[in-house]
Amino acid sequence: MTITLNHFSAALVFSLFASIVFGITHRENTRDMVRYGAYCFVMFLGGVLVAGWAMWVLKR
Amino acid sequence: MANSTTEKSKAAPAENISLMAVLAPAVGWLIPGAGHMIQKRWIRGLLLFVSIVTLFVLGLGMQGRIYKANGGDILDILGFIGDVGAGALYLLSLAMDWGQGAIAFATADYGTKFIIVAGLLNFIAVADAYHIAIGKKQ
Numbered sequence: 001m002t003i004t005l006n007h008f009s010a011a012l013v014f015s016l017f018a019s020i021v022f023g024i025t026h027r028e029n030t031r032d033m034v035r036y037g038a039y040c041f042v043m044f045l046g047g048v049l050v051a052g053w054a055m056w057v058l059k060r
Numbered sequence: 061m062a063n064s065t066t067e068k069s070k071a072a073p074a075e076n077i078s079l080m081a082v083l084a085p086a087v088g089w090l091i092p093g094a095g096h097m098i099q100k101r102w103i104r105g106l107l108l109f110v111s112i113v114t115l116f117v118l119g120l121g122m123q124g125r126i127y128k129a130n131g132g133d134i135l136d137i138l139g140f141i142g143d144v145g146a147g148a149l150y151l152l153s154l155a156m157d158w159g160q161g162a163i164a165f166a167t168a169d170y171g172t173k174f175i176i177v178a179g180l181l182n183f184i185a186v187a188d189a190y191h192i193a194i195g196k197k198q
Contacts, residue, residue, distance in 0.1 A: 001121055002121065002122070002123060003118060003121030003122050004122070004165075004167060005118075005122065005167055005170070006167075007166075007167075007170075010122075010167060010170045010174075013114075013115075013118060014115070014170075014174065014177070017111040017112070017114055017115050017181075018111075018115075018177065018181060020107055020108075020111045021108060021111050021112065021181040021184060021185060022184075024104050024107060024108060024185075024188070025184045025185060025187070025188040028197060028198055029198070
């Protein structure tokens with residue numbers, strides 16, 4: 001069985017699961033866990049988009 | 061007499077804590093999230109299990125590589141350390157000879173990273189289970 005993910009969907013899946021673990025392990029209560037997990041997810045995806053556009057600009 | 065009773069009642073919880081402080085990280089390493097589950101943090105444990113196992117299985121599905129114990133290149137050694145964090149998943153992969161495919165396409169390298177990160181995330185989960193066991197975290 002071979003799973004083929006494109007670059008963005010791989011980043012999306014990675015961000016989702018890493019953010020869940022970060023949220024649970026880095027905060028004390030449920031509300032803070034959800035907020036920190038969401039923050040990490042946005043930062044992961046934001047970083048991907050910013051890095052992608054930065055490389056596009058550098059290439060031109 | 062009163063003092064010895066008080067000492068006994070203090071000693072019992074301390075024993076429980078030290079046992080759990082060893083058991084929770086060990087079980088948590090072997091089965092991701094189980095360190096939380098044995099301390100009755102069911103939802104956290106389940107979420108950790110699903111997240112780490114999914115990353116690991118996706119990594120294998122993407123033809124990622126499993127590192128074996130080695131004394132060669134520093135990156136290979138670090139890859140091995142990351143992989144070992146996945147516990148039983150790593151041992152099972154070794155036993156079944158999974159993760160040995162040649163890297164034939166770009167996302168296979170992502171698969172290798174997924175597997176390593178799954179192991180590293182489990183190390184964090186193990187540390188968290190330990191902190192719960194010693195009462196440092198709720």
